[in-house]
Amino acid sequence: MSDDAQYWYNTETGEVEEGKRSSWTNLMGPYATRGEAQRALESARARTESWDSEDEEWGGKKQ
Template identity: 85%
Template sequence: MSDDAQYWYNTETGQVEEGRRSSWTHLMGPYGTRAEAERALESARARTESWDGEDEEWRGKK
């Protein structure tokens, strides 16, 4: 494995792939480590919630 390996989370299979092997339509990433890729959905959910809160504040709803 090279130092610049990238990991991708496949939303169709729920598996982590080393290197981009599947269609981009099913991949989230790249991530620097397998562990980061395994937490892809959790990270995306947290970012979305944060951005939603920022949007509400910007619109004066909080």
């Protein structure tokens, strides 16, 4: 494995792939480590919740 390996989370299989092997429509990434790729859905969920909260705050200030 090279130092510049990239990892992808396959949303269809729930597996982590080293290198892009599947269709891009099923992949999240790239991630620098296998662990980051394994937490892809958790990270995406947390970002979405944060953005939703920011949108609510912004919307409230706009009035």
